[in-house]
Amino acid sequence: MDAQLPRTARLVRMALPDHVCPWGLRARHLLQSKGYEFEDVLLTSREATDAFKDEHGVKTTPQVWIAGQRVGGHDDLRRWLGLKVHDPKALTYRPVIALFAMAAAIALAISMAAFGTPFTGQAAIWFIATAMCLLAFLKLKDIEGFVTGFVGYDLLARAWLPYAYVYAWAEAAAGVLMLSGQLVWLASAIALFIGGVGAVSVIKSVYIDKRELTCACVGAGSNVPLGFVSLLENLMMLGMAVFMLMMRYA
Structure with missing residues (x-):
């Protein structure tokens, strides 16, 4: 699906002084590994993070936009890229x-x-x-x-x-x-x-x-x-x- 759109993206993720969101880092890696050029926007305070969530009506970060269209968080990005999403409840050997x-x-x-x-x-x-x-x-x-x-x-x-x-x-x-x-x-x-x-x-x-x-x-x-x-x-x-x-x- 992503191959039909320009390979540009915008990633907004939380990066506080005492905590960097691991899912944001994973989303960044996905975009990099798939050859996307993207803007990496950091939310560096709790206030900025809460304001961002209120503005866009979301409960979590990171959030990703591709070619101006909001894709969602890390798992949504994986689905967009055609990758499997880990199910913690799935049976596995x-x-x-x-x-x-x-x-x-x-x-x-x-x-x-x-x-x-x-x-x-x-x-x-x-x-x-x-x-x-x-x-x-x-x-x-x-x-x-x-x-x-x-x-x-x-x-x-x-x-x-x-x-x-x-x-x-x-x-x-x-x-x-x-x-x-x-x-x-x-x-x-x-x-x-x-x-x-x-x-x-x-x-x-x-x-x-x-x-x-x-x-x-x-x-x-x-x-x-x-x-x-x-x-x-x-x-x-x-x-x-x-x-x-x-x-x-x-």
């Missing part, structure tokens, strides 16, 4: 993908430093252990929020709520022990227990009861759907526990 990708990168890097090659059996253990530590951290940073989400589908936590608190610390302990290679029997026992209960809980909630829930695996406030990824997390813990026991005691 992005947090889980990012976490497991980082865990894999860390494990491969440690394996490279220790053995001169990233591709080792130990790297697989470090990958799962690192992922468990990262997942536990996300749960523990807002333990109350995690518990609220977790009791919605975990069978043991619904029967005995304190288990939700225990779960986060148990996952952290198992991950740290796996990384250290110490007390393998204890780390494996923890992983087998919480992974087994978790897998059964997900299967019942998602595949038997057909409930549509968000997963608490990456902590509170996430929009990760409860389903295959949640089941995979628990199955990986189970598999790694068995693998470590076989390597250590076979």
Whole structure:
């Protein structure tokens, strides 16, 4: 749509001495990246900002005009440019993908430093252990929020709520022990227990009861759907526990 009009714009954004509107900076970047020539108008006081809002009947800044036509704020500008607008309520697997990708990168890097090659059996253990530590951290940073989400589908936590608190610390302990290679029997026992209960809980909630829930695996406030990824997390813990026991005691 914007290609049909002159590529000139006017951007009005708030830039106070103690606060610069981040959405204004993002709108400026969008205009720059799309090759627009634009006037960058700064509102440098609360009074000027309030007067601008009253004059144009708007509640927020920034505001953008393109070829003399008011487009609106940052999200409106994205729509005008044909770009997607982030929906904070949309379900997404992005947090889980990012976490497991980082865990894999860390494990491969440690394996490279220790053995001169990233591709080792130990790297697989470090990958799962690192992922468990990262997942536990996300749960523990807002333990109350995690518990609220977790009791919605975990069978043991619904029967005995304190288990939700225990779960986060148990996952952290198992991950740290796996990384250290110490007390393998204890780390494996923890992983087998919480992974087994978790897998059964997900299967019942998602595949038997057909409930549509968000997963608490990456902590509170996430929009990760409860389903295959949640089941995979628990199955990986189970598999790694068995693998470590076989390597250590076979």
